[in-house]
Amino acid sequence: MFNNVYRGKKIFLTGHTGFKGSWLALWLVKLGARVCGYSLAPNTHPSMFLELNISEQIEKSVIGDILDAKNLEKAISDFQPDIVFHLAAQPLVRLSYSEPVLTYQTNVIGTLNVLEAARKCKSVKAFVNVTTDKCYENKEVARGYKEDEPMGGYDMYSSSKGCVEIMSASYRRSFLMGEGTFAMATARAGNVIGGGDWALDRLIPDCVIAINKGEKIEIRNPVAVRPWQHVLEPLSGYLLLGQKLLENGKKYAEGFNFGPDENNVLHVSDVAQRVVDFYGKGEVIVQKRDNLHEAGLLMLNIEKAQKVLGWTPSLTADEAVRETVEWYKAFYAGNIDMLKFTFVQIKEYSDRINWS
Numbered sequence: 125m126f127n128n129v130y131r132g133k134k135i136f137l138t139g140h141t142g143f144k145g146s147w148l149a150l151w152l153v154k155l156g157a158r159v160c161g162y163s164l165a166p167n168t169h170p171s172m173f174l175e176l177n178i179s180e181q182i183e184k185s186v187i188g189d190i191l192d193a194k195n196l197e198k199a200i201s202d203f204q205p206d207i208v209f210h211l212a213a214q215p216l217v218r219l220s221y222s223e224p225v226l227t228y229q230t231n232v233i234g235t236l237n238v239l240e241a242a243r244k245c246k247s248v249k250a251f252v253n254v255t256t257d258k259c260y261e262n263k264e265v266a267r268g269y270k271e272d273e274p275m276g277g278y279d280m281y282s283s284s285k286g287c288v289e290i291m292s293a294s295y296r297r298s299f300l301m302g303e304g305t306f307a308m309a310t311a312r313a314g315n316v317i318g319g320g321d322w323a324l325d326r327l328i329p330d331c332v333i334a335i336n337k338g339e340k341i342e343i344r345n346p347v348a349v350r351p352w353q354h355v356l357e358p359l360s361g362y363l364l365l366g367q368k369l370l371e372n373g374k375k376y377a378e379g380f381n382f383g384p385d386e387n388n389v390l391h392v393s394d395v396a397q398r399v400v401d402f403y404g405k406g407e408v409i410v411q412k413r414d415n416l417h418e419a420g421l422l423m424l425n426i427e428k429a430q431k432v433l434g435w436t437p438s439l440t441a442d443e444a445v446r447e448t449v450e451w452y453k454a455f456y457a458g459n460i461d462m463l464k465f466t467f468v469q470i471k472e473y474s475d476r477i478n479w480s
Contacts, residue, residue: 126155129371132156136160136203136205136208137160137209138163140162141171141178142173143322145173147320147470161178162190163187168324175320176320176463191230193241196237196241199241200241200242200244201241207249207250210253212234214226214227214230217325218324219325227280227281231281235288252308252366253288253292255310257383259285260273260275260277261273261275261286262276268383268423270381270425271428275287289310289379292308292310307374311380311382312424313381314350315352318448319450319452328395328445335399340409341396341406343393345392349423351384351389351424352441352444353384354473356473357384361382364433380432381428383423384441393408393410434479436478451465
């Protein structure tokens, strides 16, 4: 896969203790890469990183803060990576209302610190900078946003990621245009689901926790529309983008959307009910909404990734929810090797990929 470009390559992965970072770390290991992770300690209990003992699967795991520029620079310099995948972030919309300063410090200044550390490390050839679909100025229109549309964001999390996109474009023009500099692209993905996520105020974890406690599933905004996708979908896009950057340099140093097909965009209530159906138990009720703003409609246009990279989604929305539920059912069964189970899901997904 990915033209075997990752075999033997040294990968510096920020955010490796998180949900998406844990999945990407394991996929990179499966591809034969040498992975150094750099992240804060896991902040959920349970956590995929700890439950699957991912620190033992990768070459090196550094517990550190991307706001600690000196420690971050040393970690990258010591490892001498070929490519950086930057996933570390404060990723929660609702937390950004109570922690606005931390959100901006982590997402904007933290990203700048990673870019600066990578620029000082001459071994780095490529940099995949992960942001979010929420970086766009969301006017809640019934179409997907394209990569050249204005950045924005109503809440502090979304606007911080819009700032990251603007800063990254400026950083590229200021420092990464000449010879001997790495190629940096940004990647924007939708609402990611999959096994191993226990973050607060996320739909699937909330559903799973409620079901396993025997409680009703409470949803705040049942008619909200999101670009739901299984975690392996955007990760496949990040890996493909990383491959292109390594092989072709700055030709692909741009922003790319990785989302589902428009006919696989679902309402919150649809997703919650599918979790109940696939789990075989549970009940969904609508909770009274609070005053915090939440987008009602958000979609991505993925034509650029399809045409330029040859990337397309491989799972329907139903398949994405089913794969997610199967992971959690296996985990809560308590007698299944979840590392092996996760590697099987990665292999089965890889076998489905049929890109041009």
